[in-house]
Amino acid sequence: MKKVLFLLSLSLVFVISCGDDPVSEQENSDTSAEETDSADSADDTDPADSGEPAEPTGDTEPTEPSETPDTDKDPEEMSPEEPAAEKFCQYACTTASDCVQTSANAITDEDNYKCEDHKCVYLGCLSDAECDEVYGAVTAATGKVYRCNENGAYGYPECTPECTTASECAAGETTDNAVDLDNYKCEDSRCVYAGCNSDAECQYGGLDYMRCVPEQYGDRILKICAQGCTTPADCANAVYPEELYLCEEGQCKMKSCESDEWCSEHVNPKFSCL
Known part of the structure; x- marks a missing residue:
């Protein structure tokens, strides 16, 4: 009898050890479900929400990268300053x-x-009356009436004769000097000097040292007769000494000044570097 009970007990232990563990099966089932849900969730996730770049579809045009300003440039290179204006010896005023x-x-x-x-x-000039006062004697001698012309050749109003044609403005009937028929124009019934046309006009009468050179007057350029040169000494006169000039391409050019003291010493005690 005891032998039979022992065999039954041994058989029961064997069956239990070889059977399925219900707890393990539940854990395995739960793990599989979580993996399945996780896979389904990954399939439904919007790429934009995941932080990953979306792959372009066939209907999407590629986007060009926008240009950004170059902030590495030096500010002076981006907006260059204008060079400082040259200074010259001039009368100083208050x-x-x-x-x-x-x-x-x-x-x-x-x-x-x-x-x-x-x-x-x-x-x-400020008025016709000023011109009458200055040119009254000329009007009496020549019959030319001078008026204050707002359109002066030198960039400011000047006293010029009235006219109907340019020939009424000229000093003669020739075209060989710098103040005759081909050097004037009549605009708005006022004579306007048009400038010289050549060195030959300026040298008329034996003035071989003169040249026809362009000069800036306000917002316009006018050719005038000016002294030519081979050295700065050729430019000097009783008022302006040699030290004040440069001779460039045969033309006298005013030299920029260095200081008020330089102007006072070389030009005039009343002059400053302005």
Whole structure:
């Protein structure tokens, strides 16, 4: 009997050890379900939400990268400053009266100047009455009536004769000098000097040292007769010494100044570097 009970007990142990563990089966089932749900969830995830770049579809045009400004450039390279203007020896002023010379007349007295940044600026004539006062004797001798012309050749109003044709403005009936028939034009019934046309015109009468050179007057360029040169000494005169000039391409050019003291010493005690 005891032998039979022992065999039954041994058989029961054998069956239990070889059977399935219900807890393990449940854990395995739960793990499989989680893996399945995770895979399904991955399939439904929007690439944009995942942080990964979306692959372009066939209907999507590639986007060009936008240009960004180059911030590595030096600010001075991006907006270059204009070079400083050259300075020259000039009369220094605090008021317009400082600009008036001892031989002033109706078109060169105090009301014909302004003092701007300590520089004398000529304003030109202000009225026909001023021109009558200055050119009255010329009108009496020649019959030419001078009027204050706003369209002056030198960039400011100037006294010029009235006209109907350019021939009424010329000093003669020829075309061989710089103030005759081909050097003027008649605009708005006023004579306007048009400038010289050649060195030969300026050298008329034996003035071989003269040249026809362009000069800037306000916003316009006018060719005028000016002294030519081979050295700066050729440019000097009683008022402006050699030290004030450069001789460039046969033309006298005013040299930029170095200081107020330099102007006072070499030009005039009343001049400053402006």
